[in-house]
Amino acid sequence: MLRYLPASALLIDAALMAVVGLVAIVGRRELDVFASSAQVEDQLVVAGPLMIVGWIVTIALLGGYHRDVFGAGTDEYRRVLDASLLAAGFTGVACYLARFDLSRGFFLLAYGFGVPALILGRMALRRALHSARRRGLLRHRVLIAGSRSHIDEVARVLGREPWLGYEVIGALTPEYDLSEETATGVPVVGNANEATTLAKAYNADSIFFAGGAVGSSSQFRQAVWDLEHESIQVVIAPSVTDISNERIKIRPVGGLPLMHIEPPTWLDASRWGKRTFDLLGSSALILAFTPLFVAASLRVKLHDRGPVFFRQTRVGKDGQNFSCLKFRTMVIDAEVRLAQLREESGHDSGLFKLKDDPRITGPGKWLRRFSIDELPQLFNVLRGDMSLVGPRPPLPSEVETYDDDASRRLHVRPGMTGLWQVSGRSDLSWNEAIRLDLYYVDNWSMLQDVSILTKTLSAVVSSRGAY
The missing domain is CATH 3.40.50.720 (NAD(P)-binding Rossmann-like Domain)
Incomplete structure (x- = not known):
């Protein structure tokens, strides 16, 4: 079945190009932004099939249908994007040399909508492929x-x-x-x-x-x-x-392929770009979620008249302690009952998580299910204790058990979300959570932060691993 992947991608690309072509014709006629003596409908008979064929051939020549590009990495998307831009350039040059009066509006709409459509089509194909593989198919x-x-x-x-x-x-x-x-x-x-x-x-x-x-x-x-x-x-x-492809360079020397590995990038995560992103992002989110803050505060307060917020000491960048904010989701004496629950569950190290924790209140279950309890940490981000994306903020007792490897998590600010959040949250084992945090620290990039924030929304909506 794997040998049919290139053919499937080609059919999807061709179908999307045809649909985008029709949209471009209708859009050009309805918007009438560009004045032209050419009739788009007449041009379609000649230009449409040639553009689609040329576009597909260009993608094929750049390896966009090679079997190795499907399933993982960004190479597939890069090849489709490069081929699309090249095809657009060829189309423009060919029309100029042949003195073919191709509508500018049609040209801009076709490629303007076509390039994103092809990328989204490849994403959908990859999503379907991953889903099939998780079910044991196409392996x-x-x-x-x-x-x-x-x-x-x-x-x-x-x-x-x-x-x-x-x-x-x-x-x-x-x-x-x-x-x-x-x-x-x-x-x-x-x-x-x-x-x-x-x-x-x-x-x-x-x-x-x-x-x-x-x-x-x-x-x-x-x-x-x-x-x-x-x-x-x-x-x-x-x-x-656990090294990202951005840090790996293959350079052949005398027929010997040498793998060069760049240093870890955690220093870049401490610079002004990420901090500016955190300040702007947290400020915007606080304003957007103000009604939710009010509703959650009222629900927690009216339930048992206890404090709205729960403050807990956590360890931040370079081992500095800070007060981490959350909406209170447990009974008032939750910390007192913690030792008893640890003993009953046999838990003696790492972060304590119990799936059916009896200390969680009624409103707390709702707040935890959609991670609303963590929204007050936006104020931690605003004042510089945390980042929007980073390793999970550990307890001082956890840090005391860290070995040299785990201590590398403290090189960067802890985050409201991270790889651990989009990879299973509380369903992860302690060792797997540490591995993901170390991967993030060593391979930080702004694009990875944006990707994690996007995936967090899906993880929160599905409530995967949240308890």
């Missing part, structure tokens, strides 16, 4: 070659991202390793030096070569040669994880 059958520790490392990464569509069917280990399976339970199906034979025998779609897979570059080159006539993808999986 790549993968063999991983290497030492057991490296195989497990790659398998864990592929396993925690099911939307990538990789199904690990077996491991290929060095000859001296006689184990039947790896520590994570991946079955060993043969030796790494038999990779090409076993890949065909197990109908694998891809082979991942991890650390310890081959003894020399010539052995790996031979494996690539053996598979050149097979529809089996060869992938090198280096021992590098």
Whole structure:
């Protein structure tokens, strides 16, 4: 089924181009912004099919229908955008050289609406692909070659991202390793030096070569040669994880592809650009949510006449404590009853979260379900204690248990939302939450912040992991 993805993308692109062409004709006629002697309807017979064909051919030439671009990364969108701009340029130049009187209004509307439409179409196709893969469909059958520790490392990464569509069917280990399976339970199906034979025998779609897979570059080159006539993808999986593609540069030197890794970007997250974004964003949101602030305050106050806000000491950037604001969602003596609940649940470290916490009030359940209880933290953002996006603000007791790795979370301001928020929230394990926070710290970018804020809305509306 995977081989039909390029054809599906082509059909979607062609359909969208046709629809946008009709919209451009109607828009040009109704708006009548550009005066022209040309009749758009007559031009469609000649210009319309040529524009669509030329547009599709340009996308194809730039690799927009290559099977490898589907499913992950921004390369697919970049190729579609570059090809669309190139096609628009070619169309303009061709009409000028041929002295073809193409309506300017039609041209601007066609490409002005067409480019966003194609990007949205690809997004919809990717969303459908991810949904199918999460249900176990349209998956790549993968063999991983290497030492057991490296195989497990790659398998864990592929396993925690099911939307990538990789199904690990077996491991290929060095000859001296006689184990039947790896520590994570991946079955060993043969030796790494038999990779090409076993890949065909197990109908694998891809082979991942991890650390310890081959003894020399010539052995790996031979494996690539053996598979050149097979529809089996060869992938090198280096021992590098949790690094964004913006920090990785591949530079061939004398036929040797060297991977250059840029330093972590957490210093950039402390500069004026992010702070300005936080100030403007928090101010706008406070004004927008003023009616919600009033409604939530009244509901909390009228329930038990207790305080509206809950203040808790949290640890911010560089280990500085601050008072984190929330709408109160628990009974007044919640902190007193905490020790008893910890003992009953057997929880002794990390953030304490109980799915059916008896301390939560009636209004508190509603506030937590849609994360309304966290809105007062906008004032924390305004005064510089927090950021709109960042690691979750930890308790001082949590920080005391941090090792050197976890302490890197304190390099940046904690956030109202973050990767942990859009990746499962309270459903995440402690180790997974730490991993996501460290990824954010090491790979910060403004575009990532905007993406997280967009995804937060979906996570809040679905109430995924909120309790």
